[in-house]
Amino acid sequence: xxxxxxxxxxxxxxxxxxxxxxxxxxxxxxxxxxxxxxxxxxxxxxxxxxxxxxxxxxxxxxxxxxxxxxxxxxxxxxxxxxxxxxxxxxxxxxxxxxxxxxxxxxxxxxxxxxxxxxxxxxxxxxxxxxxxxxxxxxxxxxxxxxxxxxxxxxxxxxxxxxxxxxxxxxxxxxxxxxxxxxxxxxxxxxxxxxxxxxxxxxxxxxxxxxxxxxxxxxxxxxxxxxxxxxxxxxxxxxxxxxxxxxxxxxxxxxxxxxxxxxxxxxxxxxxxxxxxxxxxxxxxxxxxxxxxxxxxxxxxxxxxxxxxxxxxxxxxxxxxxxxxxxxxxxxxxxxxxxxxxxxxxxxxxxxxxxxxxxxxxxxxxxxxxxxxxxxxxxxxxxxxxxxxxxxxxxxxxxxxxxxxxxxxxxxxxxxxxxxxxxxxxxxxxxxxxxxxxxxxxxxxxxxxxxxxxxxxxxxxxxxxxxxxxxxxxxxxxxxxxxxxxxxxxxxxxxxxxxxxxxxxxxxxxxxxxxxxxxxxxxxxxxxxxxxxxxxxxxxxxxxxxxxxxxxxxxxxxxxxxxxxxxxxxxxxxxxxxxxxxxxxxxxxxxxxxxxxxx
Amino acid sequence: xxxxxxxxxxxxxxxxxxxxxxxxxxxxxxxxxxxxxxxxxxxxxxxxxxxxxxxxxxxxxxxxxxxxxxxxxxxxxxxxxxxxxxxxxxxxxxxxxxxxxxxxxxxxxxxxxxxxxxxxxxxxxxxxxxxxxxxxxxxxxxxxxxxxxxxxxxxxxxxxxxxxxxxxxxxxxxxxxxxxxxxxxxxxxxxxxxxxxxxxxxxxxxxxxxxxxxxxxxxxxxxxxxxxxxxxxxxxxxxxxxxxxxxxxxxxxxxxxxxxxxxxxxxxxxxxxxxxxxxx
Numbered sequence: 001x002x003x004x005x006x007x008x009x010x011x012x013x014x015x016x017x018x019x020x021x022x023x024x025x026x027x028x029x030x031x032x033x034x035x036x037x038x039x040x041x042x043x044x045x046x047x048x049x050x051x052x053x054x055x056x057x058x059x060x061x062x063x064x065x066x067x068x069x070x071x072x073x074x075x076x077x078x079x080x081x082x083x084x085x086x087x088x089x090x091x092x093x094x095x096x097x098x099x100x101x102x103x104x105x106x107x108x109x110x111x112x113x114x115x116x117x118x119x120x121x122x123x124x125x126x127x128x129x130x131x132x133x134x135x136x137x138x139x140x141x142x143x144x145x146x147x148x149x150x151x152x153x154x155x156x157x158x159x160x161x162x163x164x165x166x167x168x169x170x171x172x173x174x175x176x177x178x179x180x181x182x183x184x185x186x187x188x189x190x191x192x193x194x195x196x197x198x199x200x201x202x203x204x205x206x207x208x209x210x211x212x213x214x215x216x217x218x219x220x221x222x223x224x225x226x227x228x229x230x231x232x233x234x235x236x237x238x239x240x241x242x243x244x245x246x247x248x249x250x251x252x253x254x255x256x257x258x259x260x261x262x263x264x265x266x267x268x269x270x271x272x273x274x275x276x277x278x279x280x281x282x283x284x285x286x287x288x289x290x291x292x293x294x295x296x297x298x299x300x301x302x303x304x305x306x307x308x309x310x311x312x313x314x315x316x317x318x319x320x321x322x323x324x325x326x327x328x329x330x331x332x333x334x335x336x337x338x339x340x341x342x343x344x345x346x347x348x349x350x351x352x353x354x355x356x357x358x359x360x361x362x363x364x365x366x367x368x369x370x371x372x373x374x375x376x377x378x379x380x381x382x383x384x385x386x387x388x389x390x391x392x393x394x395x396x397x398x399x400x401x402x403x404x405x406x407x408x409x410x411x412x413x414x415x416x417x418x419x420x421x422x423x424x425x426x427x428x429x430x431x432x433x434x435x436x437x438x439x440x441x442x443x444x445x446x447x448x449x450x451x452x453x454x455x456x457x458x459x460x461x462x463x464x465x466x467x468x469x470x471x472x473x474x475x476x477x478x479x480x481x482x483x484x485x486x487x488x489x490x491x492x493x494x495x496x497x498x499x500x501x502x503x504x505x506x507x508x509x510x511x512x513x514x515x516x517x518x519x520x521x522x523x524x525x526x527x528x529x530x531x532x533x534x535x536x537x538x539x540x541x542x543x544x545x546x547x548x549x550x551x552x553x554x555x556x557x558x559x560x561x562x563x564x565x566x567x568x569x570x571x572x573x574x575x576x577x578x579x580x581x582x583x584x585x586x587x588x589x590x591x592x593x594x595x596x597x598x
Numbered sequence: 599x600x601x602x603x604x605x606x607x608x609x610x611x612x613x614x615x616x617x618x619x620x621x622x623x624x625x626x627x628x629x630x631x632x633x634x635x636x637x638x639x640x641x642x643x644x645x646x647x648x649x650x651x652x653x654x655x656x657x658x659x660x661x662x663x664x665x666x667x668x669x670x671x672x673x674x675x676x677x678x679x680x681x682x683x684x685x686x687x688x689x690x691x692x693x694x695x696x697x698x699x700x701x702x703x704x705x706x707x708x709x710x711x712x713x714x715x716x717x718x719x720x721x722x723x724x725x726x727x728x729x730x731x732x733x734x735x736x737x738x739x740x741x742x743x744x745x746x747x748x749x750x751x752x753x754x755x756x757x758x759x760x761x762x763x764x765x766x767x768x769x770x771x772x773x774x775x776x777x778x779x780x781x782x783x784x785x786x787x788x789x790x791x792x793x794x795x796x797x798x799x800x801x802x803x804x805x806x807x808x809x810x811x812x813x814x815x816x817x818x819x820x821x822x823x824x825x826x827x828x829x830x831x832x833x834x835x836x837x838x839x840x841x842x843x844x845x846x847x848x849x850x851x852x853x854x855x856x857x858x859x860x861x862x863x864x865x866x867x868x869x870x871x872x873x874x875x876x877x878x
Contacts, residue, residue: 007669008712015712018705022735025697236643317643345736346848350694372694378737415846416793423800424753433800435793 039465045507048452049391052467052490052502060122061115063499066107068142068164071224076436079405080413081221082106084194085164086475086493087145087551091157093130094175099480099555101491102132102159103499104143110136112143112161113499117482131178132159132170141165141190141221145476145551149198149207151248153524157556162193162211164221171252184252191217192241198546199274199283200523200576201261201299206248207523207546212269212287213241227432231268232425235317237291239429240268262304267292271323273548275334276530278362281578283528286313288320288338294352298363312357312367313338318349322550326387326396327541328374328453329355332532334541336367339382339400339550343443346414350377351385351400376400376451376459381443384550388479388488389561392510394538395453401474401492405437406444413440445471472497476552481559486512486589488559493552511562513571514591517544520598521577525556528576529596533560534569562588625678627763632685632813635756639805642752645689645742651699652688658703659684666711679723680707686724686813690806691731692740702727702739716867720860722820729856732849741849742806753803760812769816775829776815777802779836787840801851810851820859822866831862 044051056062065086067079074081085106090099098117105112112135114127127133136142141163148157156172169185170178192215198207215221216239219229231237243263246254258264267289274283282299289295293314297304308314313336322339329335333356340349353376354367371377376398379385385400405413416435420428427433448468451459463469472494482489482501490502513533517526527546532539540560547553562568566588573581575596586592636652639645646652659680667675687702706727710719713726731739764770784798791798801807815821815835821828835851835858842850 004670011666011669011708012712015705015708018701018708019730019734021701022698022731022738026735026737316648343740345732346740348692348694348738348740377694415843415848416797418848420797420800422804422806423797424750424803426750427796427800427803430796433794433797435791435797 033461037464038467038469041505044462044466045505048462048466049393049510050466050487050504050506052450052504054467054470054500055503056499056501059501060124061101061499061501063103063105063113065103065494065496065499066105066110067496068106068108068221070221073224073227074221074431077431077434079407079437080442081431083405083473083495084475084551085142085144086495086497087143088476088478088491088493088499089146089148089547089553090478090480090491090555091148091159091553092556093148093157093159093172095156096175098484099482099557101478101480101499102127102146102148103493104146104161104551105136106142106144108136108138108142110142112136121483129177131180132161135161135163135168144194145196147196147198147547147553148525149209149527149546150523150525151198151207151209152252153206153519155524157525160196160198160209162191162196164192164215165190167191167193167196167211181252185246185254186256187246187254188217188244188256190220191244192219192221194270194551195272195287196547197272197274198525198527199285200528201245201274201283201285201304202247202301203282203576203578204248205519205521205523205577206250207525207527208248209244209246209254210272210274210285211244211246212272213243213266214268214270214290215241216266217241228430230429230431230434231291232429234291234421234428237268238266240266240289240291242266243269243287261302262306263297265295265306267295270321271338271550273323273325273336274528274546275325275543276528277334277356278365280362281574281576283576286323286325286336288323290319290321291317292320293317294320294323294338311365312369313352313354318352321383322385324386324548325543325545326398328353328387328396328398329457330395330455330538330540332539332541334543337376337385337387337398339379339385339402341381341443342378343381343414346418348378351379351382353377374457374459375461376449379449380446383475384477384552386477386479386549386552386554388554388559389512390450390488390490390504390506391452392487392506392512392561392563393455394510394536394540394561394563394566395455396540397453398449398451398459399468399477399479399490400449400451401477401494402443402448403446403471403473404443405441406471406473407437407441408439409441409445411438411440412444413437413442417442444473447471448474468502470494470500472500476550478549478552478554479559480555481514481557484591486514506561509564511564511566511588512560513562513568513586513588514557514559515571515573516557516591516593517573518593518595519575519577520596521579522575522596526575526596527556530574531558531560532572532574534571535562535566557591625676627766628813629678629681629685631759631763632682632809634759635805635809636685636689638752639689645805651693651696652685654696655688655691655699655703656681656684658700659687659707662704662707666707670711682813683707683724683727686809687727689809690724690728690742692742693738695738698731698735698739702731705730715864716871718819718863718867720820720863722814722817722855722859725814725852725855725859729849729852732852741852742804753808756805756808760808764812764816767816769818769828771825772816772821772828772832773811775832776811776836779833780839783836783840787843790844807851810855814855820863822862827862827866831858834858834862
């Protein structure tokens, strides 16, 4: 055999081997994945340090979200347009020391729920008597989400409700009821919003409010003037809703200042989160946008600077649907998790985990997307996600919900979706040109992700094993210690699905500590305050958030898992006012109520 | 989408006589054009997954071409074809992982050397590599399906520039046949599905189609020789695509070429051998 023939044979064998490579990689990856079978509680506890049990019904919570019915010109793609609105936020509205749950509904005339925690394992809906139930009346739009913050510093958390419609502000009357104060606050008459957060951007001790539009605010989704209201591009759209920054003037009045402080964008915002990313003491603002790039605004005190491209988070356009921050590496810095879309063989955007690049800080801060390296990249059609230490081992885990439209399981809409998504703006922007969905699913029935942080730079998905087995179309997720047991429970709001409450049981050997902060010089909700905890030679930073994830807000109380035999050194609290408070040797196993020193 | 060179040892310009008249080597028109698309697309719209992944795709294709050319023909091969293959993979493959870029490029180049009949290779290299990855690694790999920003001008620039280059290469009839067939068959699809005609033609406004039309279906070495035959094959690709689209296949054009292209080549090879048989 000639040399060339031998070479041809060798190359042919190699060629076949290369063709087989993807299959080999797939098989190896499958072997490395943990079992998808649900483990019994004791095995899950022993193996992963916790397990979840869904207890909504047994706790008296029987809520099923309703979607809106929009203009009949959208009938053919209604499930897609009316695909959001299931949201959840956590608040202790009556200051009884037990976290309550507020849930939005989105059907016209449907009622939102405020589940008061009865402290005995049950909840009772008190929204009607509190005056925050009947908020989806025809002509006023429907709820998309809510955030709580004590805007008037009276000690009680007030409710801001954002809608596709008229946003509403409700003043909390000492936990006895709510008074609608929308007009006094000078809020706009109509915003198609899907995100809002409370934060004190100017550090004046009063909570300000960011509100992000999705559809343009001149669109009434129930009475369309035109069907050209869809995004003009799947990845470069700039025809979304405007953004609002309401500066709190005191006395219940707000002034809209967004353009004046440098926030002037019409991208399709779906999530926002504020945190002091540079250590300046001022909260920076991150916005995850659908149909485009994310935006990061550095807060320079009086103005914001958009630095998405410069920092690396705002270059590759995706479908941002979540923004949550967490110190996942226990190095005292926040990483940012953004969820996107991944559908096998069609669209693989991958989620983003933006981790501060080594050696960069301050204005030169840069981020690397380490989602793939840390195994938190593929989450299907991802929506809400939150960080929290579910097994109290001292590292932040990540819970992600997903699934877009679960309808006819045997047919999917992906082909038509990809067809139109690839079209020029003249085509994609016109809802009339979108092919009819005809009952088909679009990335429905997806398995959730509960990624356990191994503390060594990797996450492992244990969702099925520990009991997170639902396949509803998840939207919002909130973490909260519902029964003051020192563990984070999980509340999930599903689009056109039930509200789920996953009760957590964590390994008792792992310890914990919680901090409940109250501002005095700073805003009373202490939103923006940071606790930096040092123990066993480790540190972790967390901040009190005025909203994070997708259409959700965790409990304000900060929960730290500590692992076994913790030796707590100190907790450094940095208040938004700039005050720094140090608590030496705080005790584990309890929640510390701390008031800001005057 | 790569313009393959057929027998890599014998890289031929598209029109030798044309080339002699002008200084610019036509072989480099396509690489330059695709580089322009990549640079403009990325700087303006960030179409690439990342610089590193694209560089990996290009580098892998070039290394594979050099090594295989040396092994098979004992000489260093002109790298224009490999460059186009690599850059095509870099643009068209979408994956958060690195390995698909390298693997796709190498498989694409190797297909030219391995999958040969009568000393002609059958598949357009990057069409083969991309389809293989889409078949075998769907959980990790997708193809580019987005559009060029929100504006019409990038679309027009690419169409005009691409048409000029293809016209000079005397292969415009292939593109024209395909596009006319696609638009006409979109009417048929629209009639069958009830979807708007504009929705049916939406994909053709995206970059994947432009690259597909200007680089893949016109590949000199994986299309039949006669002008009429080339037009018939272009029509058949559009026709196969229509049936795939009616069956909701997302990457219908890529798969249509994957099926029709080699079939046409095999028929031509068979007809050539029949013609040659009486003569011998």
